Amino acid sequence: MSEIRTKVQFVDIDDDMAGQRIDNFLRNQLKNIPKSVVYRIVRKGEVRVNKKRVKAEYKLQAGDSVRIPPVTLEEKQEDTPISTKLNQVAELESQIIYEDDHLLILNKPSGIAVHGGSGLKFGAIEALRALRPQARFLELVHRIDRDTSGILLVAKKRSALRHLQAQFREKTVQKYYYALVMGKWKPSCRVVKAPLLKNEVNSIVRVNPNGKPSETRFKVIESFEQATLLQASPITGRTHQIRVHTQYTGHPIAWDDRYGDRRFDAYTAKVGLDRLFLHAANIIFTHPASDEKMEIHAQMEPKLQQVLKKLIAAV
Incomplete structure (x- = not known):
């Protein structure tokens, strides 16, 4: 065991940092320090804003001066920094499809979580931070x-994060996914409105009248012998929304380990599929700095394109 010991820091809050809670600010500043330690130093009054104690929910304001105390923590041997030479980490650099001073857009591969946790050493955001150690700010x-591939937005400034998240809350962002579903989807089924309730124990989501209002719009792109390629656009942003809404209609997505159908998985395996066929292909939003309308497209990985070609050939 070795020790991590941080130094005392004094941070002057500028406009870009303002508006965030002090606990979230500290977690970003003290990246290797557990959340429990962050809340403890706030609770004990060791963190000072303008020389005064604050609570964890305090929102920083431009001009605030924050004192971050030194923190000592035993470091486990396995908690080494993420290597940029790991194949999955290095691959992400080539999957960046747009970048400027305000945001970065990743075509995330299937199988990589967006962030670490629940037994995962790292996710896309940790990998990007390892690839960009000079970046002052990178947040989802x-x-x-x-297991879903495709477009993932990452803010490079706090002002961009606030602007983009406001667009998501106000439902002005348009997102379009490709999903390969079981059976023949009726073109007349263009909207599914079914309330969704998440089980907090196992994270399984079900259609339930006590759930949150949820809406997904669908469009048939291509029909095959035993499958349909859909364009799905979630109007609300519930957990597993597209996956549950397609299952609810009787057309689960191929290779969905929670809501799928093993018979359909076996059928699609014959044409080379071995992953969830759900891809975030397009997004339309307003750029946080220029206010220009942005439309970004992320290509499907070659494996999914080959699956579609084989399904077309089989018709």
């Missing part, structure tokens, strides 16, 4: 499931 704007 939104999330997509681990």
